[in-house]
Amino acid sequence: MAKMLMKGNEALALAAIRGGCTHYFGYPITPQNEITEYLAREMPKAGRVFLQAESEIAAINMVVGASAAGGRVMTSSSSPGIALMQEGISGLAAAELPCVIVNVQRGGPGIGGIQPSQADYYQMTRGGGNGDYSILALAPATVQESAEMIRDAFQLADKYRSPVFIASDGMLGQMMEPVEFGDTQPTLMAEKPWAVVGHGGKRKPNTVKTLALDPLVLEEMNLARQKKYAQMIATEIRYENFQVDTAEIVLCAYGSTSRIVKNAIDLLGQEKIAAGLIRPQTLWPFPDAPFQNLSKKCRRVLCVEMSCGQMIDDVRLAVNGRLPVDFFGRTGGIIPAPEEIVGQVKLLLGRK
Amino acid sequence: MTVVFSKTPGLTENETHYCPGCTHGTIHRLVAEVLVELDLLEDTIGCGSVGCSVLSYNYLNVDMVESAHGRAPAVATGVKRVHPDKPVFTYQGDGDLASIGTAEIVHAAHRGEKITTIFVNNAIYGMTGGQMAPTTLIGQKVTTAPDGRDIAHSGMPLRMSEMLAQVPGSAYIERVSVHNPKAVRRAKRAIKKAFTYQMERKGFTMVEVLSTCPTGWGLSPIDSLKWLEENMIPYYPLKVFRSPEEDYPQ
Amino acid sequence: MCNEKILCAGFGGQGVMSLGQLLAYAGMIENKHVTWMPSYGPEMRGGTAYCSVMVSDTPVGSPIINNDATCVIAMNQPSLIKFEDTVAPGGIILINSSLTDSTVTREDITAYNIPALDLATECGNGQAANMILLGAYLTITKTVLMTSVIEAFKKVFGKKAEKLLPLNEKALKKGGDIILTIESVLPH
Numbered sequence: 001m002a003k004m005l006m007k008g009n010e011a012l013a014l015a016a017i018r019g020g021c022t023h024y025f026g027y028p029i030t031p032q033n034e035i036t037e038y039l040a041r042e043m044p045k046a047g048r049v050f051l052q053a054e055s056e057i058a059a060i061n062m063v064v065g066a067s068a069a070g071g072r073v074m075t076s077s078s079s080p081g082i083a084l085m086q087e088g089i090s091g092l093a094a095a096e097l098p099c100v101i102v103n104v105q106r107g108g109p110g111i112g113g114i115q116p117s118q119a120d121y122y123q124m125t126r127g128g129g130n131g132d133y134s135i136l137a138l139a140p141a142t143v144q145e146s147a148e149m150i151r152d153a154f155q156l157a158d159k160y161r162s163p164v165f166i167a168s169d170g171m172l173g174q175m176m177e178p179v180e181f182g183d184t185q186p187t188l189m190a191e192k193p194w195a196v197v198g199h200g201g202k203r204k205p206n207t208v209k210t211l212a213l214d215p216l217v218l219e220e221m222n223l224a225r226q227k228k229y230a231q232m233i234a235t236e237i238r239y240e241n242f243q244v245d246t247a248e249i250v251l252c253a254y255g256s257t258s259r260i261v262k263n264a265i266d267l268l269g270q271e272k273i274a275a276g277l278i279r280p281q282t283l284w285p286f287p288d289a290p291f292q293n294l295s296k297k298c299r300r301v302l303c304v305e306m307s308c309g310q311m312i313d314d315v316r317l318a319v320n321g322r323l324p325v326d327f328f329g330r331t332g333g334i335i336p337a338p339e340e341i342v343g344q345v346k347l348l349l350g351r352k
Numbered sequence: 353m354t355v356v357f358s359k360t361p362g363l364t365e366n367e368t369h370y371c372p373g374c375t376h377g378t379i380h381r382l383v384a385e386v387l388v389e390l391d392l393l394e395d396t397i398g399c400g401s402v403g404c405s406v407l408s409y410n411y412l413n414v415d416m417v418e419s420a421h422g423r424a425p426a427v428a429t430g431v432k433r434v435h436p437d438k439p440v441f442t443y444q445g446d447g448d449l450a451s452i453g454t455a456e457i458v459h460a461a462h463r464g465e466k467i468t469t470i471f472v473n474n475a476i477y478g479m480t481g482g483q484m485a486p487t488t489l490i491g492q493k494v495t496t497a498p499d500g501r502d503i504a505h506s507g508m509p510l511r512m513s514e515m516l517a518q519v520p521g522s523a524y525i526e527r528v529s530v531h532n533p534k535a536v537r538r539a540k541r542a543i544k545k546a547f548t549y550q551m552e553r554k555g556f557t558m559v560e561v562l563s564t565c566p567t568g569w570g571l572s573p574i575d576s577l578k579w580l581e582e583n584m585i586p587y588y589p590l591k592v593f594r595s596p597e598e599d600y601p602q
Numbered sequence: 603m604c605n606e607k608i609l610c611a612g613f614g615g616q617g618v619m620s621l622g623q624l625l626a627y628a629g630m631i632e633n634k635h636v637t638w639m640p641s642y643g644p645e646m647r648g649g650t651a652y653c654s655v656m657v658s659d660t661p662v663g664s665p666i667i668n669n670d671a672t673c674v675i676a677m678n679q680p681s682l683i684k685f686e687d688t689v690a691p692g693g694i695i696l697i698n699s700s701l702t703d704s705t706v707t708r709e710d711i712t713a714y715n716i717p718a719l720d721l722a723t724e725c726g727n728g729q730a731a732n733m734i735l736l737g738a739y740l741t742i743t744k745t746v747l748m749t750s751v752i753e754a755f756k757k758v759f760g761k762k763a764e765k766l767l768p769l770n771e772k773a774l775k776k777g778g779d780i781i782l783t784i785e786s787v788l789p790h
């Protein structure tokens with residue numbers, strides 16, 4: 001396929017179809033409506049199912065049903081909608097049901113605003129729902145990466161029988177950029193012997209469930225899930241290092257913000273200040289290693305987010321006291337300007 | 353000089369953000385005038401909703417609380433239980449009330465909550481850019497049903513007034529419209545009745561108002577009024593579905 | 603080296619979004635790095651709509667313009683007032699003088715008053731005012747070739763819009779020619 005100029009949201013939607021998504025359930029909310037509208041138009045043409053749910057609560061529970069029944073399922077929403085889905089997401093993690101959940105983040109809390117934000121980091125990585133569970137969260141920074149990560153998300157969901165988040169935001173969703181889709185066919189869906197499809201008289205009935213009244217049984221189930229999470233931590237962490245080796249200050253940012261930080265690093269370079277970037281591509285599991293292997297040149301770490309400071313908790317845990325870790329952020333839907341970040345870096349390094 | 357028309361003190365001085373030809377503004381004015389005429393303005397507490405009318409608290413000259421999408425009837429229940437003697441109302445769109453908020457509206461009616469709901473049905477999601485609502489008409493083209501709403505896929509448009517009239521706790525349910533001056537006068541009478549019955553503690557009261565969305569429908573303001581009359585009214589008949597004045601089987 | 607940051611603004615319906623998309627698409631055709639970022643949300647109702655376009659030889663970081671636009675295209679008076687300060691020192695501003703009654707106050711930028719609506723009407727339809735301005739912009743900056751814009755037009759608007767192509771092509775060329783005869787308001 002030739003290069004196309006697409007909105008991040010549309011690229012996510014097209015990549016979902018190409019990734020073999022069979023069922024999409026969603027409810028309108030800005031700034032992710034292009035996903036819903038694209039799939040309303042294109043899923044039927046591809047012989048797949050699009051259904052507008054009456055609410056995000058309904059949407060995520062439709063995902064539960066379709067995933068349990070063996071479908072390759074996706075939903076998308078934005079921050080307040082993801083908040084409503086939390087009960088279902090906890091249930092999906094507990095029942096070990098594969099699915100992809102896209103969060104095109106906007107300013108909160110509450111109804112908040114509709115401009116870009118990264119204030120759902122806790123919601124996605126700390127579990128907004130109840131219980132001991134974790135969810136893989138992939139964070140694209142370009143439209144191209146949005147498309148690639150959706151493809152990977154479906155595969156990871158099947159591989160681990162787990163929901164997978166795509167952590168996008170209003171800027172990445174709304175902006176257009178060139179994107180190329182390889183000619184690869186969608187990966188085949190994993191065998192799902194656990195799915196509820198009717199036993200046909202050939203096997204014992206399958207049940208998809210989360211209820212476990214016997215504490216010993218529930219503990220065992222939780223420990224089994226922890227093993228799965230440990231495997232994700234061992235094999236699925238992704239990040240990008242940008243000019244980290246020579247940096248005297250290393251910045252950490254993901255998604256849209258990482259793009260602004262790259263501009264800031266260029267500006268700093270023009271002033272002979274060596275700065276680098278660690279860009280987590282998985283928010284959970286978080287990439288600890290690059291922070292543990294920082295060169296001697298690095299004097300401090302600055303975490304930049306479109307929030308009041310959430311990912312900084314993980315950065316501090318990874319740095320583990322070896323270096324000072326500071327924070328700079330804008331919130332409420334404001335995208336930080338490169339110059340603001342440059343100013344903060346200079347202040348921290350004591351340069352004028 | 354005689355004053356033929358003046359802005360009601362029930363509205364603030366703020367200019368509304370509604371698109372040209374949108375009838376949300378007319379409906380605001382009716383609610384405001386009724387509250388003034390019934391001398392309720394000072395006591396009234398409104399519950400906003402999420403939709404194009406999300407900023408209604410900037411325009412209605414009463415105390416108001418914001419509600420999450422669809423939850424206004426629950427918020428209003430909370431308010432009313434603290435102030436049982438004060439007029440409490442919700443102002444909700446059709447996505448808000450008939451889609452995400454169906455549980456809350458049904459149970460507010462079911463409890464016979466003494467509130468008034470102003471239900472603005474424009475057969476579309478205006479605020480988010482023209483997606484399908486449960487009230488979208490068959491064949492109506494919207495962004496999430498680009499070939500038009502299809503019964504087999506999305507069901508028939510939901511008639512909320514008819515449905516809520518079946519709920520025992522409902523005292524007064526009427527559907528009105530604002531597509532011409534006569535309809536507007538009738539809509540005002542209905543809203544007045546609803547607040548009056550609320551104050552008489554008769555039970556749950558709701559006025560469904562058919563409203564235009566020129567932007568979402570892709571029509572001019574004038575054509576929108578015509579489209580409402582020719583397409584919405586045949587499916588959504590204007591009438592009283594429930595009234596305490598009639599005997600209704602309990 | 604090409605590192606253009608263009609902000610296009612006007613009323614909803616004036617074609618500012620498509621102007622930006624055509625430019626970005628043409629840049630992509632020429633293998634440049636491009637982004638297009640719209641203003642979004644209910645503020646679009648009746649108000650000012652705008653988009654930011656980056657066309658660059660190197661990968662684009664931020665798609666957002668923070669008072670560093672190399673060019674602002676202002677299609678109406680509110681946009682002119684709102685975005686004059688967005689132009690970087692030394693940058694240019696193209697003003698649709700058919701719909702504005704003032705011009706810039708700054709002296710460190712170059713402004714061109716172009717009666718785009720009138721010129722488009724002469725071409726056959728006022729709706730093509732955006733193309734007049736795009737043509738003018740391309741003659742001044744040579745960011746992409748006009749032929750790439752025409753190729754982009756077919757891609758962005760598809761088969762349905764093919765009958766509109768002659769009008770748009772005419773307006774693009776007219777804008778490109780006319781700018782040679784228009785003196786900037788404040789020459790460098």
Ligand SMILES: Cc1ncc(C[n+]2csc(CCOP(=O)(O)OP(=O)(O)O)c2C)c(N)n1
Nearest residue numbers: 029402403404421445446447448477478479
């Ligand atoms: C939990 C949640 N989901 C989705 C939204 C996005 N949203 C805002 S308004 C709206 C629909 C509004 O439609 P309607 O109630 O018909 O009001 P109208 O704009 O048509 O007056 C939606 C889905 C939201 N704000 N919160």
Ligand code: SF4
Nearest residue numbers: 371374404478565566
């Ligand atoms: S989008 Fe529709 S409902 Fe909303 S203000 Fe505009 S016309 Fe009114």
Ligand SMILES: [Mg+2]
Nearest residue numbers: 445446476478
């Ligand atoms: Mg509506």
